[in-house]
Amino acid sequence: MPRVLLAEDDEAIASPLARALTREGYEVTVAATGPQARDKAIGGDFSLLILDLGLPEMDGLDVCREVRAARPGISVLMLTARTDEVDFVVGLDAGADDYVGKPFRLAELMARTRALMRRHQPAGNALDVSGIKIDTRARRVTVDGEDVALANKEFELLRFLMERAGELLSREEILAEVWGDSDLRGSKTLDMHISWLRRKIGDEVAGNRARRIVTVRGVGFRFDPE
Known part of the structure; x- marks a missing residue:
């Protein structure tokens, strides 16, 4: 079962999103702070990190940079309430593969998740x-x-x-x-x-x-x- 790390401190977003990902067939682990997200992503066997930029204790951009340096194979999908194009560019430069702005449509987020997960399918699929x-x-x-x-x-x-x-x-x-x-x-x-x-x-x-x-x-x- 593909494993997803969901780094989101807002319970109102994290719980329904975790349930939706589970229904899609993913094994989901939730992290509520920046350091938790960093440590779990680096130490765990996750295919995808869904990363909120506004995490407490450690900025999501810093989490992304450290995770990308230690685990170059993991895909990173950023969630952000920041709407400035410069913020999106900075996020991509930090190592994110894609981003979704808040508030997001669940169908769109699931589609982007599936697209990133396809990178981990076996060759010759x-x-x-x-x-x-x-x-x-x-x-x-x-x-x-x-x-x-x-x-x-x-x-x-x-x-x-x-x-x-x-x-x-x-x-x-x-x-x-x-x-x-x-x-x-x-x-x-x-x-x-x-x-x-x-x-x-x-x-x-x-x-x-x-x-x-x-x-x-x-x-x-x-x-x-x-």
Whole structure:
């Protein structure tokens, strides 16, 4: 089970976020101070550190610098209420891989967490569902044995749907994961990409099998395994 260290001193944020991460399948440890976060991150086998910049006793930026120096392989996702672009740049310079501003949407934070966690998946990771195969490292897609060329967002959309095959995914979840912006939910961006993707994988061919990508009206989409 992938391990996440959540460094957040606000219980109103830490508890629900820890529960959400646990539901996603992560083993979660919570640290409430800067020194605790630093020591646990350096001494533990964590894949991801979710780090609030405003920790007591030790600034999150200092925690990040020390953790990055001692554990270069750990991914760091910063949480910050600071909205100045300079603060974001300083955070990235300190070694963070990504950041999310407070208040944040849970779907967006989960999407960024999954993206960082994919770095820790074993080499040669592949997906094979309903006659579609994805080689995630080569970014190669085959449908019933035939190569299919997908644009970047089409590839990321298909990968996300296949990774969560059988699950109903809301439009907000998909937009946050693939585009990094759930605010696009009122646009036609997702619908257009679903249409293009269906055409390329053969879901719109007359007389073809039942659609792999199913629309659940008013909610989102589901990739149906055979």
